[in-house]
Amino acid sequence: MSPDIPGEGDLWRSSWEAAVDGAVAVVDCREEIPCNPCEEACPTGAIRVGPDICAAPRFDPQACNGCGRCVALCPGMAVFLLDRREKSGFARVTVPYEMGERPVEGEEVQVVDGEGKALTGGKILKIRALGGGAPTLLVTVRVPESVALKVRGVRYRLMERDGFREVDKLPSLADYPLCRCEDVPLERVRDILRTGLKSLPSLRRASRVGLGYCQGMFCQSSLRQELAEATGREGEEIGSFRVRPPVRPVKLGFLGGGNA
């Protein structure tokens, strides 16, 4: 048993200590949100949320059998397995993996923390699926114990292993409806910009983007970006549509006290 728990280990002291005997869950869920698949996933009752679905889960490492169902089924990817039985300064961490490019057992991958920052490299010992059509893979990596509690995922990109590949050309954006209310395709806006219009109000009047039913709520940022690219100006210089309350469409009669 290691007396020193790295990082924020005190939060998971009981899991850290139980992990010397084999895989045990580390529940990194501190949000009080209405969610309880972990509780239903656990076959031994080690994770409990209780009747108040918004409560944070309570975890009993002594009851945990290390099966990993909670890891695969937590929608927030907030549960992991920690296994310290090797007792060699290395731990085995199991994280959920839901990306398209499937890693390969035996390969080295980057392990990352909760913010996606690379911690170190780790060897993939095992990849398994829960079965029953659940798509989430459980990836077990071997990492130094000093980072084990910080690992929240693995980063695996085929292009990093095989070099960059050509991707299929994107379909044409010309017909993309930049403004859906007034039915204005992106290409129409670009045509207008080629005429040399330089200000947002004139572009708006010429294209009708922003004058439709949504009053620019959806299209304004796209229009400003197009204008910025065409004129080489920054967003702040371009300004924005004048916004007048109310921010949602209401009938004038309603504002006037009627019940329109």
Place this chain on the structure above:
Amino acid sequence: MRVRGHPVLGEPPRGREVTIYLDGRPLSAREGEPVAAALFASGIRIAHYTGSGEPRGPFCMIGRCTECRMLLEGRGMVLTCLTPVEEGMRLRTPGGGKA
């Protein structure tokens, strides 16, 4: 589309069954539910058509995107996701040269 057994909000209040009309056609709806929800429950996915005739349907369901707008007789254009069903309301599908 009616949400049943919401984990936070629970069961929605179930209004009495009423009839609304879409382009003259009678449809069953629950009083007080959003018009967009009632139309979805009846299989209606198209709220309006763009000028070039493209069909559009509800998108954000919170009164922002305006894609669910329809003509409501007596009130003009309304956002159906924010408009509660009332007995006998008459809706029209605007756009596509039909507005």
